[in-house]
Amino acid sequence: MAALEEALSSRFDLIVLDLMLPRLGGLELCERLRRREDYTPILMLTARSSESDRVAGLEQGADDYLTKPFSVRELIARVRALFRRMSALAPAAAEPPAERPIRVGSMVVDPVRRRVTVAERRVRLTVKEFDLLLQFARNPGRVYTRGQLLDLVWGHGSDSYQHTVNSHINRLRSKIEDDPARPRYVLTVWGLGYRFTEPEDWPALGA
Numbered sequence: 001m002a003a004l005e006e007a008l009s010s011r012f013d014l015i016v017l018d019l020m021l022p023r024l025g026g027l028e029l030c031e032r033l034r035r036r037e038d039y040t041p042i043l044m045l046t047a048r049s050s051e052s053d054r055v056a057g058l059e060q061g062a063d064d065y066l067t068k069p070f071s072v073r074e075l076i077a078r079v080r081a082l083f084r085r086m087s088a089l090a091p092a093a094a095e096p097p098a099e100r101p102i103r104v105g106s107m108v109v110d111p112v113r114r115r116v117t118v119a120e121r122r123v124r125l126t127v128k129e130f131d132l133l134l135q136f137a138r139n140p141g142r143v144y145t146r147g148q149l150l151d152l153v154w155g156h157g158s159d160s161y162q163h164t165v166n167s168h169i170n171r172l173r174s175k176i177e178d179d180p181a182r183p184r185y186v187l188t189v190w191g192l193g194y195r196f197t198e199p200e201d202w203p204a205l206g207a
């Protein structure tokens with residue numbers, strides 16, 4: 001519990017979280033962190049190697065998953081890969097026009113501050129939820145398969161993890177859509193994947 005309080009009260013570049021912890025398990029700790037702290041990347045460590053355990057960790061908000069035993073070199077490589085993915089989404093020193101806030105009806109996606117508002121209301125997203133939304137908002141109308149989203153947002157594509165994409169999109173919709181059952185921003189393309197609403201439809205989304 002002391003570690004949870006420290007993680008919530010201080011700023012860290014990365015949280016390395018063991019799944020097998022006394023008293024409070026790693027999955028529950030990850031869920032509590034994501035409930036209160038959205039931006040710090042989480043690398044989960046575990047001796048469990050089953051697909052269901054890996055998917056459970058990712059769906060609770062972990063950004064990557066490393067199975068024991070592992071070498072220090074592999075751990076460092078995973079950490080560097082996480083930082084590269086975060087850096088790729090960070091603004092350059094001279095902000096190009098493409099990195100200005102993206103306005104879609106009443107929603108504003110700010111890549112620089114990694115902040116989203118809908119009808120001037122702050123929407124708190126996890127790292128992966130924001131990355132998904134930004135990927136969509138930068139490419140309105142483009143259809144993405146689940147595998148493509150895994151490659152672009154998670155950094156790896158695998159059929160085993162495609163349910164993770166569905167789960168994150170469902171949670172994203174619950175936060176940005178007026179009616180998640182009838183989404184207007186992130187749309188399903190049946191048999192293919194997902195796409196973001198196209199610019200010609202943005203005026204109908206309000207201002």
